[in-house]
Amino acid sequence: MISINKTTLAMVFGAGLFAQVNSVSAAAYDWNNVVPVKTPSASNNNGKTVYFDVSHGGVEGNADWVIDGAFSDFADALVQQGYTVKEYRGIDLNNDGAIRFYDDRTGNGAQNEAIITYDAIKGSDVFVLAETNRPFTMSEQAALEQYIAAGKGIFFVADHYDADRNLNTWDATEVFNGYNRSDLSKYNLGGEYGDWRNPKSANAGWLVENFGIRFRFNGVDYKQGVSGVEPSAQTEGITQGVQPILMAAGATLAVVDAQKAKGLVYFSESDNPVKWKHAKDQGLYFGGKAEGPYVAIAKSGAGKAAFIGDSSPIEDASPKYRRQDSGSTKRTYPGWTDAGNAATLAVNIIDWLATPESYQYFDNQNGHNSGFVTPSPMAAQEMSDPNNGQPWGTPASGFNPWDTDTYKNNSFNAPFGDTSTNPDPDPDPTPTPGGTISVTDALATAQGQPVVVIGKVTAAVNGIYGLQLNDLTAQASHIFVKLESAQRADFNPQLNPAILNQNIIVTGMRNRYMGDAGIRYVSDIKIAPTALSVEQALASSTGEAIEVTGRIKSALNGIYALVLEDSNNANFTINIKLESNQRNDFSPQLNPELLNATLTVKGVRDSYMSQPGVRQVSQLSVSGGSTNEPAPGSDSSVAEVLAMSNGEPVTVVGVITRAVNGKYALELRDDNNTQDTVYIKLESSQRNRYSPQLNSNVIGKRLRVEGIKNNYMSHAGVRNVSRLTLLN
Structure with missing residues (x-):
């Protein structure tokens, strides 16, 4: 449980944003309350701050545009340049220590805290809006305008048309433009939003009116790299050192006012972009420079803006969160390390945005060259919606994109992140390695x-x-x-x-x-323990003095040796030759109670019985064993555990009856009562040995389990298991 107070949040994100937060400690929504902040060293600090917005999307579907997730490489590169980088979530209006999202248009607008105000973001020099999937209110648009008027910079990161990741019929191209592609009456939202119907004019809409540019509603693929990089003298120096930039399903832009906006990267005559295979229409309208810039910048009065039509060349393959709808692991494009990455370009853009300059427009004065107006800034295809106002998919059963209480564990804005709090919807979705x-x-x-x-x-x-x-x-x-x-x-x-x-x-x-x-x-x-695992010992050199720890598997060659198996992977074994004075105490043939006990051996790596082994054993120590019984009264029965409260530490003894949820758990029942059962969730290192699905020999054996009482698979259970011991 994380306790968040006013002082902590003010230190993490600035006093202005959390000035009214009081001390709270709540069960739900506490798991991810510490807002990520990355800071440069004192000697490298340039005094500038970049906020990455997640208040209006950026984490829906497979997107994970947070500074410690799929934008972590970008954030780390900025820190190296001296920037402080913070995640922006919104404002804690009700002072409960958590920023909650409600859809403004479903009657919960007064409770929505995932909002943007000028006072909340004015502490930054650059504001990054990545794949924003919720429309801005008029007051939020005004806040962004005020931010620009104060000499700040905004980086608009979009994606292909119909990248409707939260299934609300809005993608980033539409949100940034200030209107939906559809002209249906339902997009005349009214109230705090106003009219968001398609104006069917390249000169209308919030983005073009403020920055002289609009995002196209296209979907283009060109992973070879968009190569029409404008010379740095034309681009305020931003393209210095920039190579062709990949486009893994993205959009371009259309420059409408060449004194406000200009392109940095275009399709060259030698490029051969194609329609993205899932595009809703032709996907590629004109080709070449006429398709409009892939990357562009704008000068709007005192402030600046930059635009890119795809997040892929900036993101990395290290998502932090699970999917909100299914709880499954996200997959993000490894663009930051791809041959067509935008690493240099992205940092150059932030440097330009973070530098206040007094000129107002690109007016060909003092080297600030004007741009190139896109010949057809709104294609005929862009004046109607091929989706007819429908989202690109249907929400999963039980998932409501506007109700965070339905979000799956470990997804952004979900109530819970610790899978011991709620049943795990997707246990261990990725393979677990067999050992160290x-x-x-x-x-x-x-x-x-x-x-x-x-x-x-x-x-x-x-x-x-x-x-x-x-x-x-x-x-x-x-x-x-x-x-x-x-x-x-x-x-x-x-x-x-x-x-x-x-x-x-x-x-x-x-x-x-x-x-x-x-x-x-x-x-x-x-x-790491001083001793090697059996697997590690097998990799050591012959003649090397080693210390190895493992589980006693069996006697070998009568009383003269034993087989030691790896504690995490029974496929790795090594033979231990016992000296004459060690056999009475350590031979499993003479002491069968030692089977399954943990043994630590010091000796010399060698071979024994034509197999990898340890000889010249100088020291042996043992813990545990197959017949080690607990001290009287120290263990609980299954029935006693069922009467305990969730969250209590337990040591329970029972009989293994069957596998539960495949290899991930087992069922334990009381010795003399088949009605009382509890589920034991196995940690990854415990499954090879104790999962009935992987090792049927454990069924019917008595097992001692040390862990925390908590539900698993909607059944009374024990989780966070720290120790397992077979008793017979």
């Missing part, structure tokens, strides 16, 4: 795959934001680890020098970080 791997093996793992990696901390990376992990044996092999905010104090060498040269185990997703091989989306970091 070396840095060298991680480097050979495909990007996007989950990994659990052991290595030595050797350096800080990107200031406080990451670390370098080197292989324990092949020291030349290294990988960068991007740390989440809660992990930096303990594991970043700049903040905690004591972590240098420590061995740690990192659980996360294989990806790139800081332009190098990396691990991102880190869910767990812990100090």
